[in-house]
Amino acid sequence: MSDSPTDPDQTLLPETPDLDGAYPRLSEEQLRLLEQHGHRRATTAREVLLRAGERAEHFYVLLSGQAVVLDDIDGDQRIIRVHGPGRFLGELSVLTRQVEFVTTVIRVPGEVLEVPARELRELVLRDPSLGDVILRAYFARRGLLIEQGAGIRIIGSRFSPDTLRLRSFAARNRIPHRFIDLESDAGADSVLRQLNVDSNEAPIVVWGHGQILRNPSNLELAQALGLRRVPPKRQVVDLAVVGAGPGGLAAAVYGASDGLRTVVIDANATGGQAARSWRIENYLGFPTGISGAELAERAALQATKFGARVIVPAEALALDHDVDHYTIRTNGGDDIRTSAVVLATGASYRRPPILGLEKFEMTSVYYAATHVEARTCAPGPIAVLGGGNSAGQAALFLANHAPRVYLIVRGPDLGRDMSRYLVDQILACPSKIEVLTCTEARELVGEKYLDAIIVQNNRTGEMRQIEVHSLFIFVGAQPCTKWLNGSVAMDKHGFILTGPALNGAHNDAFFLETDQPGVFAVGDVRSGSVKRVASAVGEGAMAVRFVHERSVASLPT
Secondary structure (H helix, E strand, O other): OOOHHHOOOOOOOOOOOOOOOOOOEOOHHHHHHHHOOOEEEEOOOOOEEEOEOOEOOEEEEEEEEEEEEEEOOOOOOEEEEEEOOOEEOOOOHHHHOOEEOOEEEEEEEEEEEEEEHHHHHHHHHHOHHHHHHHHHHHHHHHHHHHHHOOOEEEEEOOOOHHHHHHHHHHHHOOOOEEEEEOOOOOOHHHHHHHHOOOHHHOOEEEEOOOEEEEOOOHHHHHHHHOOOOOOOOOOEEEEEEEOOOHHHHHHHHHHHHOOOOEEEEOOOOOOHHHHHOOOEOOOOOOOOOEOHHHHHHHHHHHHHHOOOEEEOOOOEEEEEEOOOOEEEEEOOOOOEEEEEEEEOOOEEOOOOOOEOHHHHOOOOEEOOOOHHHHHHHOOOOEEEEOOOHHHHHHHHHHOOOOOOEEEEOOOOOOOOOOOHHHHHHHHOOOOOEEEEOOEEEEEEEEOOOEEEEEEEEOOOOOEEEEEOOEEEEOOOOEEOOHHHOOOOOEOOOOOEOOHHHHOOOOOOOOOOEOOOOOEEEOHHHEOOOOOOHHHHHHHHHHHHHHHHHHHHHOOOO
């Protein structure tokens, strides 16, 4: 670390202004409460309080002196925050037990209040006023780190499938990161030389203080960053939730807050398909809308706050049953034994029968529209395939990044499957979004990358070639139930049957219960569900109530 950012002889730097509640000062009453669980101590110049790549063991309040926050993972040290007396330090990692993504250093010595991080996590749960201040600030700070491109570095080619995989994993899990593109970033080669890494080894991830991961799997990256909190091997939990979309996270929140030992797993990230939505504008309580990723992050932290363990990534491979318990087998070998199960694995978008689709899936075809995909695709024209809300949200979002978006809808009416507010917004910007109704995609054209898409009007039979460089697909719903291997009853499309739909197979089944007592299904994976975020959340909460009732019903009389 160079001397300049933390040189005690320098004059005081201007303090970073409070941005939307990101850097508040605690009240005297809150400080007295914290002091009951920690102690005051003196600091020294250049003392590292929180180090990138390491877990936070303590929560700090700066009582006097000055501290700076450094983003210095790849050696390009820069001060991104300056804090003075009265402010608490750190960000969301202090609560989530992830590693720190930036380093906090004492610049001018003084005094701090030091509280064990485990004590803080309990205080946040017990004291709502203190918890609200800290949670709001930490959420805002994580968002600012993401916006600024602080945190880990992902170095690779934007045309590499593995690079896109890592960037998508980081984005969906709200991991602060900066992408360094080997194709276009002028300093990329010098960074590789500094790290003594060959470009053939890319993509690489640089984290902590120079630690390097060469083309890591999502699991390896998650383990390095502390995303996985696996319960002890022999522990039997009260509730295991498979799938961390809105329904699964709701079940985790209500289960953990009811005192159930709760574990929730997901193969990719928290949030499910909802996390891929740039903005959800019709969810109750958010009149200005909220991104799906932010909603998922809030819900996951809420579940963690109540004691639930969130394990990502962890792919469920099988559901086994013995006399007393269910066991969920996972690809990481972290099998989970549980008394009750909530299946919330959701549904994925179908791969339509388009000629050439497989050829371009690794370079030009996407099934999500987040900032990662938008940056990769810009500035070429884009096609969006689908007529539901996800397709509409994607078209509006991508119109901010591409010169032209073609929305290809098989049906005759854009409003048949799409919410009216989205239809109105799309029709209000014809210069950016061209809607092609009664149209189906037939063939993708190009060499290594997509150059055009051939579409056909399904009324007139007319064929048309449209120049696009990227295709986003949001059509149909395919339930994520293959892993269950028939261990619960399903309809002919693979959606899980529950309650009355079982037709007598399990006469006393609760509304969301499968034909296996104590196993419930919620959200998009359930046959007959509404396929909306709000309904999935409601079903997740309802399922926990049924877990309690099933437990009582199973007691001997």
